[in-house]
Amino acid sequence: MSDTTNYKVQMDACRPGSEDLCLDELKDAAARVCDYASDAAVFQRSQDWDKTVGEVVRNGPVPTGLALALLESVRANEQELVCRDVDLNVATRRGRRRYVAWGTGLLSLATVVGLVVFWSWQSVPDRHLTRRELLASVERWIVKPGMEWQLLTEQEIGRFSLDTRVNFHPDRWQAISLGTGNDAVVYSDAFARRDSLYLFVIEVGSDAEIDLPSNPPRAADWNSRGWYVGVWKRDHRVYALAVKGNGARDYKRLLRPVRIG
Amino acid sequence: MDIEELIDQHHGTLYRYAYRLTGRVEDAEDLTQQVFLLAQQKLHQIRDASKARSWLFAVLRTCFLKNCRKRVEIPVTGMAMEIDDIPQDVPGGDEIDCERLQQAINELPETFRLVLLMYYFEECSYKEIAAHLEIEIGTVMSRLSRAKARLRYQLIPHRKTVWGANRGLMSLSTDETTLR
Incomplete structure (x- = not known):
């Protein structure tokens, strides 16, 4: 990027009414504005334009009833979330019960297997020798x-x-x-x-x-x-x-x- | 702060921002709704009410970009007006054609559009834009400058000028350049 393009790009980066021109990255633009009256004028026109565009961009019609529609959608969503939470809680409780049942079953199974293994181990000499x-x-x-x-x-x-x-x-x-x-x-x-x-x-x-x-x-x-x-x-x-x-x-x-x- | 309060205070600003980004009333409404529904779930993240607006803007940008990723970004070609071609008699706010403004914004690639609106709508500095979008400051400056040049070209009465192949603008040409 040439110096000429560079300072113009820097001018474009300045927000209207801000102190951005004092920033380090914009020193080329600041120097031009300071040293050349023509560039200072360009900068001022650019700032005026940006101020105007900003105001227009930030304004505009908002559809009638938007706030109400949004409120309804969040309320509906809230109910859905509550229902989902309830479902989730029920599912979680069911899940917990299932885990407990599974856990108990597995524990019992492990105990039986342990006893069998122990018994087998105990009886190995008698059975296998x-x-x-x-x-x-x-x-x-x-x-x-x-x-x-x-x-x-x-x-x-x-x-x-x-x-x-x-x-x-x-x-x-x-x-x-x-x-x-x-x-x-x-x-x-x-x-x-x-x-x-x-x-x-x-x-x-x-x-x-x-x-x-x-x-x-x-x-x-x-x-x-x-x-x-x-x-x-x-x-x-x-x-x-x-x-x-x-x-x-x-x-x-x-x-x-x-x-x- | 509850969600109803948020909607009451920010729905207008958020809708306008959404409209500027999407360029369509329906899309803007959808995007605004999406933001508030997300906000409803993540309301606990807003600890400081004074930062709610910027937080909502951040959610809006994220949703917008997420939606954009589903689409193929079409390169936009168009003409531009460099900063030193801005005429002495800059048009005032009431002279700006709002439809044309939005059309010009719509024609920008989404990444350029977002940078431009963060500058104009959110009034973010280039450093803030770079930080929020996690891109280089140089990239922000370049995108911003090009997007603004394009907007100027569309909105300010002028002699025809376009971006040259390698540098700046060339007067009285009908050539177009691609913003990427």
Whole structure:
């Protein structure tokens, strides 16, 4: 924009009867008005014209009855708003009642589901631990034994008590997961060669239905990769004796003789 | 302040402003009604009664622009009279043809029309216009100057002059220029 155009545009921005010409953005116009009488005259004519146009623009006929029509429309709108509020309140109350009903229902459902889950969790050992599963879990552990051994304490041996019918002298133990949800530990024998003799003790609950003998079997149930394993159940625990060595003979040597009579 | 009071005090001014903006009686009435219905819902926003008028104007502008957005803005072509071509004997108010005035306003693109009426009707400064419409001061000045030049051309008896292609006005030409 050229200087000439600029000061004219600035003059046009001045409101009639205002002090706008003193503003910073209009300094070019102010300078022209101050320095040139012709520009001062142009500015004055422009201001007069703008004053006249402004007055005409701000005036004009207003339709008769407009105020009344507007009042009626706002009153009608007010009633509509009130009705909508009432509807909304009713809807909100209904909504709240619905939420309460839903909430109660959901809470009840959650409680039932929780109880079922809890019951299921509680019954997992009884329902899910099978002989095959037990042997598979033991095998998995033997193939890849855990290394978190801890020295044995009276407390631990009290919780997962040994079966006196087995000639086993534990010195270390570790808690293990068989993937069945049962609490279990494995003991390592103090006199056997390292990682060659283990006794697994698994909590199963007294009424667990697992098809296992109540005494340590005289012959190993399972052998694989040089390991012989015999499993049995006593009270609420399942035992698995695993020995690596010279076959069935080493396994049998670990069993105390059964007293007769 | 309640809505009835607002209507009583401001309906005339608001209608006139609406008429200047829309150029049609029916549209002006609709726009005025729209403003008061909105005002009814947002009455709590008016804390200072002395500012009610400017608040209503702002609502009116918003409604007007909202309505405008639904339409396609048609470029308006027309002639213009620059500020230094205003004759010595400027017409008085009673010499201005009101219909022609409104026609001239109607022919302006809506964005120019709004700036022009904020200047003439609301008597806003260019800074206030820029602030309300959130546009640059330079844009306001440019639009205002062009819109006023067009209005002058339509309302003041003159020799034919038009905006040149690149600068100012050119005398005795029938060329037209587009206001954008």
